[in-house]
Amino acid sequence: MRKRPPRSVPGGGLGRAPLSRRGLLGAGALTATGLSLTGCSTPLGAGLLGSQLAPETVLYWNLFGGGDGVRMQDMQKGYQDLYGADSLQATTLTWGNPYYSKLTLATVGNQPPDVAVSHLTRAKPLWAGGILDPITEEDLAGVGLTTADFSTKAWDEQVTDGQNIAIPLDTHPFTLFYNKEVCEKAGLLDSDGLLIDLTGKDVFESALAEISAVTGGTAVTLANVAETATPWRFFWSMYNQLDTATPFLADDGATLSVDEESFLQIMQTTREWVEKGWLNAGLDYATSQTQMFTGKAGFYLQGEWEIATAQSIDGLDFGMAPIPQLYDKPAVQADSHTFVLPKKDRTPEQRTLAMQFIKTMLDQSLIWAEGGHVPAYQPTFTSKDFQSLEPQRYYADSADYAVYDDPAWYGGSGSTFEDTVGAQLALVQQGSLTPEQSLAAIRGQLEIYTSTPSPL
Structure with missing residues (x-):
C-alpha cells in the first residue's frame, strides 16, 4: 500500500470543522431539495452534514450511472486498493441539474466534497459563481502532471479567466x-x-x-x-x-x-x-x-x-x-467529464491528497475508455492498449475538433x-x-x- 500524504484540518483536529450557521443553512437547503444519495462503502450522507471522516479520506462526488457508474466504481476500487479501504468516500447523485444544484448548495454551505465530477460545460458557470478553486501548476506538478499530459482541445477549453478550473478525464x-x-x-x-x-x-x-x-x-x-x-x-x-x-x-x-x-x-x-x-x-x-x-x-x-x-x-x-x-x-x-476542486479552505496536504486521487483516476483511464469515452489523458490515449481498442480508435480523433456548448449559467450538458x-x-x-x-x-x-x- 502506498504511503498517503498527511492530511490535517485548519485549526487542528480530525475531519471537517464544526457546522457553522451558514453551513447549517446550506444543509437545510440540501434537505429541502430532496437530496438523494447512494454511497460507496460508507453510511448515507457521511461527511456531508458535519460528521467526521478520517483525515486521509477523500470525499468524492460524481453523477455516473449505468455502465459509466460500474466503470467508475472499478476505478474507485483501484484507488482503495492502493491507499486503503478508508481512503475514499464516493457518493453518486442524480445526473443533470439536481447534481449541480446539490454541489452548489453544499459548497455554499461550507460542506463540499474534496473532489467532484463536472461536465466541462457546467464547470464554467460553477467557476463564475465562485464555486470552484483554481488548479495551479504547482498542484499539477505535485503529482507529476503537466498541461502537456492532456488533450489540447479539452485542456484549452477548460481554461477560464486565465485559470485552470478543471482536469479533463475524457471527451465524449x-x-x-x-x-x-x-x-x-x-x-x-x-x-x-x-x-x-x-x-x-x-x-x-x-x-x-x-x-x-x-x-x-x-x-x-x-x-x-x-x-x-x-x-x-x-x-x-x-x-x-x-x-x-x-x-x-x-x-x-x-x-x-x-x-x-x-x-x-x-x-x-x-x-x-x-x-x-x-x-x-x-x-x-x-x-x-x-x-x-x-x-x-x-x-x-x-x-x-x-x-x-x-x-x-x-x-x-x-x-x-x-x-x-x-x-x-x-x-x-x-x-468532457472533468474533475474539479469545490471551493474550501485547504492545507497544502489536503490539496495534494485531492490531486493524488485525481491522478490515480487518470492512471486508470483505459477502464473509462472501454465505455466509449475518448481519454483526455495523453499517456492513455497514445498507449498501444487504447490505440488498438475497437471501435473506439476509429472515432477518437473527433475529440480534436469537438465543439462545446457556449458558457451560460443555464447552459451545458443536461x-x-x-x-x-x-x-x-x-x-x-x-x-x-x-x-x-x-x-x-x-x-x-x-x-x-x-x-x-x-x-x-
Whole structure:
C-alpha cells in the first residue's frame, strides 16, 4: 500500500470543522431539495452534514450511472486498493441539474466534497459563481502532471479567466453508429469492413439514399421524442461545420447570437431528410437504437457512450465513425467529464491528497475508455492498449475538433438550455414546426434566461 500524504484540518483536529450557521443553512437547503444519495462503502450522507471522516479520506462526488457508474466504481476500487479501504468516500447523485444544484448548495454551505465530477460545460458557470478553486501548476506538478499530459482541445477549453478550473478525464463526442450488414448491402464498406469516407453533403445524402433502398425506409435514426439533448447535439454538430456559424449564446448567456441563416439552413436540411424518408420523423431514445440494431436503419446518431448497449446485442455487427464533415469544416458536438476542486479552505496536504486521487483516476483511464469515452489523458490515449481498442480508435480523433456548448449559467450538458432548444429542434424534425417557427419559439423561451443574471 502506498504511503498517503498527511492530511490535517485548519485549526487542528480530525475531519471537517464544526457546522457553522451558514453551513447549517446550506444543509437545510440540501434537505429541502430532496437530496438523494447512494454511497460507496460508507453510511448515507457521511461527511456531508458535519460528521467526521478520517483525515486521509477523500470525499468524492460524481453523477455516473449505468455502465459509466460500474466503470467508475472499478476505478474507485483501484484507488482503495492502493491507499486503503478508508481512503475514499464516493457518493453518486442524480445526473443533470439536481447534481449541480446539490454541489452548489453544499459548497455554499461550507460542506463540499474534496473532489467532484463536472461536465466541462457546467464547470464554467460553477467557476463564475465562485464555486470552484483554481488548479495551479504547482498542484499539477505535485503529482507529476503537466498541461502537456492532456488533450489540447479539452485542456484549452477548460481554461477560464486565465485559470485552470478543471482536469479533463475524457471527451465524449456525438458519433455515427452503423449496421455493417446493412451498409455492406448498400456498398458503403471498404475492403476492411469499415465505413467509407462520406465527406461532403452530396456524398452523405447519396449514402442515405443507398441505405434507404436496402431497408425499404429509414436510413438514419435520431431520437427526438421525449428526448431533447440528441436533437441539440445533432444540430450543434452540423451548424458548427458552417463557416458562417456564430456562437449560439454570447456574453455568458445574456445574448442570443445564433446566425439565423445558418440555423435555418441546417433545420431545413433536417426537414428535407425526413420528407425523403431518410430520417425518422419521431422516435424515442430506445427505439432509435433498436431501428439500427435490427437492421431497419443503417445509421444511428448518438453519443459514443451507447457503445455498451450496442455491444450487448447478440449478433449485432456494428461499427462507429466520426460524424462526417458535410459542410465547410469538421465539427462535432461534445463535452468532457472533468474533475474539479469545490471551493474550501485547504492545507497544502489536503490539496495534494485531492490531486493524488485525481491522478490515480487518470492512471486508470483505459477502464473509462472501454465505455466509449475518448481519454483526455495523453499517456492513455497514445498507449498501444487504447490505440488498438475497437471501435473506439476509429472515432477518437473527433475529440480534436469537438465543439462545446457556449458558457451560460443555464447552459451545458443536461441543462435548461439544452432542454429548451432541443425541444424546438425536435418539433421541426417531427413536422410540427417550420424552421422559422422553431427559431422564433427558441427566442421567446430563452428570453427569461438571457435577461436574468446568474443566480450563482
